[in-house]
């Protein structure tokens with residue numbers, strides 16, 4: 001008989017993220033067999049009944065719900081996974097925490113600072129395990145970047161540069177709001193590329209390079225009005241289509257961040273580069289198994305950027321997959337997050353980023369928004 005403990009999952013939301021998380025739960029036991037906890041897909045919940053049964057069957061959920069409040073009350077659910085649009089994160093998380101459930105929440109944690117603070121308070125009061133799905137940290141090449149920085153190989157860090165570029169909203173006839181397009185609706189999403197894309201860059205940056213102290217930002221909405229799918233009317237667009245900022249990190253380095261959905265030709269180009277006194281590293285989501293590394297102490301005749309194929313067993317997470325040389329993909333970052341969450345239940349060590357850590361990202365987003373509005377530098381209030 002298996003000695004594994006079961007962790008019963010209740011997933012809320014069945015969109016793109018619902019699928020990435022479900023895949024994570026389904027794959028983890030095969031590839032991380034030493035874990036003591038096994039996730040059980042107990043229930044999935046969303047309102048669109050015509051799709052609900054199909055989703056449950058496709059991903060292996062035992063039951064379905066159409067009301068998240070009912071799901072949260074169920075005694076057979078241990079952990080609530082929030083994959084709904086941003087405007088529901090706070091309400092669901094606060095109720096789930098009060099019901100004593102563990103919570104895994106999709107990014108960004110909330111639409112704004114007030115909501116994320118309330119969520120942190122609720123989690124703290126309830127004392128339940130929690131994590132936020134900033135998944136890119138868990139790609140092996142990005143985790144390797146963290147190890148390299150931690151080893152001190154870069155020396156003093158001078159610059160951190162990140163981009164997240166897409167092009168899917170350039171078309172002026174694309175509507176806003178409703179299923180599939182809620183990211184275009186400020187009332188639901190909270191912001192545009194700031195919360196959707198820059199939040200990823202900020203999370204990775206503060207994980208790799210420490211706190212962001214202050215920012216100066218600009219943002220733009222290129223297409224000012226769009227048809228709203230739910231009202232059928234042409235309405236003002238409230239989201240930022242593009243947002244960039246400069247910042248100071250607490251360690252004295254300078255940051256430069258850019259995100260847009262108007263970079264024709266780019267679908268999801270997330271890149272970062274870090275320049276230290278002794279070495280530099282850079283990474284590109286479109287070539288996600290590679291980390292580029294320049295070491296100034298290399299012999300001059302062979303000095304140059306190395307392209308490290310991060311697929312060896314002694315590199316992060318890779319001993320869990322195939323054999324050296326064989327790469328993995330985007331979806332594996334979610335499998336890794338599930339594995340790390342399950343491990344955190346064994347060790348009692350929080351699964352980073354916790355709500356409290358994701359709230360720090362929210363502080364930076366808030367300062368960026370305020371700076372873009374006022375045109376002046378803003379302190380973030382980030383704690384390190």
Ligand code: SOE
Nearest residue numbers: 016107166183196197200268
């Ligand atoms: C938006 O297009 C999006 O899907 C984000 O919501 C994700 O967080 C990002 O990883 C990819 O782009």
